[in-house]
Amino acid sequence: MNEDDAVEMIYEHQEEQQSLDTINKLEHREEHSVLEADMVKGEPLYPHEVTRDSVLSLYIIALFFYLSAFIPPPLHEAADPTAGTAFPPPLPDWYLLWAFGCLKVAWDIQILIPLSSIPFLGLNDIHLFLMTAKVWGTLVQGMIIGLVVAVPFLDRAIGALIDPQYGDVINRGHERRPIEDPVRAAIGVYGIALVIMLSVFSVNANIAMYYPQVNTDVLSQLTLWGPIGCALITYIFLDRRRSEGAKPLTDEERFDLYTDGITDRRMQRIYEFKLNRCYQCGLCDDICPVRDMEGENELNIIFNTFQNEHDGVAMWSCITCGMCTAVCPQNIEYIDYVLEQRALTTMGVSL
Amino acid sequence: MNRTKPYSRTIPHPLFERLIVEDAMNEEKESWKPERPHEYGYFPGCVDFMDVEVKFTHLNKGDADHASIAAASIKLLNYADIDPLILDMNIFKCSGHDQLWQGQLEVFDALKEHNMRRLKESGIKIITCSCAECYRTFAVDYDLPGTLGIKVEHITQTLQGRGLKFKAPEGVTVAYHDPCRLGRMMGEYEAPRDLIQLVDGATMVELENNKERALCCGVSSMMYCNDATKAVRRKRLDQGTDAGIDLMLGGCPKCYMHMQCMLNEERMNPDEGHHHDYEMMDLMQFLVACLEEEN
Numbered sequence: 001m002n003e004d005d006a007v008e009m010i011y012e013h014q015e016e017q018q019s020l021d022t023i024n025k026l027e028h029r030e031e032h033s034v035l036e037a038d039m040v041k042g043e044p045l046y047p048h049e050v051t052r053d054s055v056l057s058l059y060i061i062a063l064f065f066y067l068s069a070f071i072p073p074p075l076h077e078a079a080d081p082t083a084g085t086a087f088p089p090p091l092p093d094w095y096l097l098w099a100f101g102c103l104k105v106a107w108d109i110q111i112l113i114p115l116s117s118i119p120f121l122g123l124n125d126i127h128l129f130l131m132t133a134k135v136w137g138t139l140v141q142g143m144i145i146g147l148v149v150a151v152p153f154l155d156r157a158i159g160a161l162i163d164p165q166y167g168d169v170i171n172r173g174h175e176r177r178p179i180e181d182p183v184r185a186a187i188g189v190y191g192i193a194l195v196i197m198l199s200v201f202s203v204n205a206n207i208a209m210y211y212p213q214v215n216t217d218v219l220s221q222l223t224l225w226g227p228i229g230c231a232l233i234t235y236i237f238l239d240r241r242r243s244e245g246a247k248p249l250t251d252e253e254r255f256d257l258y259t260d261g262i263t264d265r266r267m268q269r270i271y272e273f274k275l276n277r278c279y280q281c282g283l284c285d286d287i288c289p290v291r292d293m294e295g296e297n298e299l300n301i302i303f304n305t306f307q308n309e310h311d312g313v314a315m316w317s318c319i320t321c322g323m324c325t326a327v328c329p330q331n332i333e334y335i336d337y338v339l340e341q342r343a344l345t346t347m348g349v350s351l
Numbered sequence: 352m353n354r355t356k357p358y359s360r361t362i363p364h365p366l367f368e369r370l371i372v373e374d375a376m377n378e379e380k381e382s383w384k385p386e387r388p389h390e391y392g393y394f395p396g397c398v399d400f401m402d403v404e405v406k407f408t409h410l411n412k413g414d415a416d417h418a419s420i421a422a423a424s425i426k427l428l429n430y431a432d433i434d435p436l437i438l439d440m441n442i443f444k445c446s447g448h449d450q451l452w453q454g455q456l457e458v459f460d461a462l463k464e465h466n467m468r469r470l471k472e473s474g475i476k477i478i479t480c481s482c483a484e485c486y487r488t489f490a491v492d493y494d495l496p497g498t499l500g501i502k503v504e505h506i507t508q509t510l511q512g513r514g515l516k517f518k519a520p521e522g523v524t525v526a527y528h529d530p531c532r533l534g535r536m537m538g539e540y541e542a543p544r545d546l547i548q549l550v551d552g553a554t555m556v557e558l559e560n561n562k563e564r565a566l567c568c569g570v571s572s573m574m575y576c577n578d579a580t581k582a583v584r585r586k587r588l589d590q591g592t593d594a595g596i597d598l599m600l601g602g603c604p605k606c607y608m609h610m611q612c613m614l615n616e617e618r619m620n621p622d623e624g625h626h627h628d629y630e631m632m633d634l635m636q637f638l639v640a641c642l643e644e645e646n
Contacts, residue, residue: 289567289583319580320452321567322535342454 091203099141101198105223106137182238186231193227275337277330284324284334290317316342367400368573371445375461383472389436391509392475393428394489395421396482397445398604405608415611420604423639424481424506430642431513436475443469448484451492452572463493470499477502479509481635483533483603484572490537505533506635507542507602517641519552525637526558526596528587528610529565530603543602543634550641558590566590568606576609584613588627600634607633 092100109130115123131139178185200207201223204216249257285291320335328334398417405415421439428435447462470478478501480486489495490503527547533539540562547555560566569583570576588610591599601607610631617625 287564289569289586290579292583292586316574317579319567319569319571319574319583321531321571323531323564323567326535326563339452339454342452343456344454346454346456 091206094199097199097202098195101200101202101223102140102144103134103137104202104204105198105220106133106140108133109136178234179238179241182235182242185238186235189234190227190231193230194223197223197226275332278332279330281329283327283329287323287327289321289323290319367397367404368449370400370403371397371462372450372455372458374444375447375450375458375465378461379465383442383469385436385473388474389434390476391428391433391435392438392470392473392478393425393435393506394438394443394446394478394480394482394485395424395440396480396485396604397440398482399440400445401604401608405612415608415615417604417608420481420607420633420635423633423635426639427510427515427635427642428479428506431510431515433509435479436473438469438473438478446482446485446488446493448488448492449572451488453574459492467493467499470495470501475501477504477509479504479506481506481604481633483530483537484605487532487536505537505539505542505602507546508539510638511542511545515546515549517550517638519550519641522552522554523597524554524556524595525598525600526556526591526594527561527634528558528568528599528601528606529562530601530606531565531567531571533602534565535563543600546634546638547600550638553641556594556596558587558594560590568601568603568609570605570609573605581613584609585625588613591629592627597629598637599629599631600637601631602634604633607631 091097111128111130113126113128115121116125201219204219207214207219208216318335318338320338322335324334325332398421401417405417425435425437444462444465446466447459450458450462478489478495480489480503483505486503486505495501495503525547527543529535529540533543544555547553558565566587567583568587569580588599599610601610614627614631617623617627
């Protein structure tokens with residue numbers, strides 16, 4: 001066997017080894033993949049965390065039962081909001097006034113069965129108490145919280161009933177600006193006004209102490225009609241603006257609003273405003289001809305700018321061909337940034 | 352971050368850029384008036400300076416003739432019954448595109464001030480450029496439509512839809528190379544292609560990357576010419592070989608300059624094994640050649 005044959009044999013052996021390695025890697029790719037390794041870190045929710053949390057919760061509940069069973073209550077009887085013994089009456093904290101107001105405006109729900117209107121029997125009327133004011137007022141608070149929780153579900157259900165294609169609102173979202181949907185905006189205004197009026201109503205005794213003419217009747221009428229009036233005014237105003245042809249703002253108008261509203265840190269250029277929208281998809285990096293030629297894996301242009309990590313290489317080796325902007329899903333004008341950075345850097349250097 | 356490759360970070364000053372900068376810093380105060388009123392103005396750009404550059408330096412030993420782009424453009428405009436006012440370098444100065452993109456704002460502002468004053472004195476309604484970079488600079492950075500009310504057009508847009516007829520000398524296969532300033536920045540992809548479609552006997556093919564995804568010629572604003580930018584250019588030229596073309600047409604004199612430089616360099620060094628068997632031409636040069644053949 002001469003030398004050439006030996007070299008050929010060695011090459012063949014090496015190639016065979018390489019192909020075997022490749023096949024091996026492909027077959028066991030999932031075991032060695034980074035993603036897979038990341039996923040097994042940590043503990044699963046069930047049964048590990050569920051068991052631990054259940055044990056802790058049950059321990060604490062048992063502790064409360066023990067304390068409440070063997071230690072007598074230090075306070076006396078439960079408070080009665082309708083008692084009115086103290087004057088001025090004690091009030092809860094301001095952020096709970098609306099709940100107190102719910103208790104106060106609630107009324108006894110009773111059903112009157114008019115048996116006396118039936119002639120020739122001589123029966124008395126029957127007042128059937130369904131709920132007392134205390135129970136009803138407490139339930140209303142729960143209903144308000146429940147309504148807030150249920151809004152997304154109700155919203156989607158009603159939308160799907162009106163327009164069957166509206167059911168995929170989860171994918172495309174719906175209008176957020178008040179002018180685009182006056183009905184929802186009016187309902188929101190009604191809720192806020194109602195909370196404020198309930199809070200005002202709950203301190204009716206204190207108000208009547210200073211302004212006797214604002215009595216409970218006036219306040220209850222205000223609580224009933226005030227929020228409805230606010231909602232109507234909101235709806236009429238927004239609907240008129242919509243019919244006048246108010247359109248959603250463009251990027252430039254939003255940028256102007258932004259710079260007008262913020263005085264501490266003023267954004268100087270629209271690219272800076274848009275640069276914040278980068279979600280690091282990396283399309284610019286894939287398409288960049290410069291990175292293809294000299295950056296290898298290091299020149300992730302817009303992402304590095306976003307992170308303030310580029311060291312000037314991207315700025316001077318950029319050929320400003322605009323390919324990154326052409327593929328950018330957010331339409332970020334990166335070359336405007338390059339233009340300004342170059343101007344800032346060479347200021348005073350040129351001539 | 353460790354970088355193994357050295358990057359050049361300086362801006363070299365080619366000869367013609369020094370000339371333009373010297374020119375920009377000499378203020379001219381006296382007023383000027385054209386002999387007769389014109390509707391159209393034609394701005395040839397810095398093609399004269401480019402010729403000086405390639406003749407004085409040994410960058411390009413080929414036969415690239417940039418001034419013929421201006422001559423061809425004027426001839427085509429006359430053929431389309433347009434009598435343009437020639438805004439050449441005796442009266443105007445460079446548009447300042449390269450200086451702006453190199454960050455030399457002082458030079459750019461001086462050039463812009465001079466050119467705006469001259470444009471106001473000239474009294475033209477529409478300005479047309481054969482250079483994509485000048486087109487972008489006038490339309491966006493000068494904002495001529497907004498400030499002086501002058502409409503800015505690329506010469507392909509001016510010639511489009513004027514009933515021109517061309518005939519190619521023989522059945523040639525051509526491809527259009529989109530300049531970045533004309534295509535991606537100004538959004539004009541169709542006007543040059545429409546013009547090429549008018550030529551009888553010429554078959555137009557699209558390169559692998561075209562329109563929005565067109566590859567760059569590699570040297571924007573004369574920043575530098577190094578191995579990386581040459582690799583970008585070679586990638587583009589290879590696509591031309593793959594498409595089997597006889598001519599690559601560009602809409603920008605800078606593309607013509609850099610591509611032709613690369614082709615000539617390859618022909619001078621045949622040992623390196625890179626060879627592209629076709630020519631680069633500016634679109635205006637190609638159209639005027641087809642025009643002469645018909646006459």
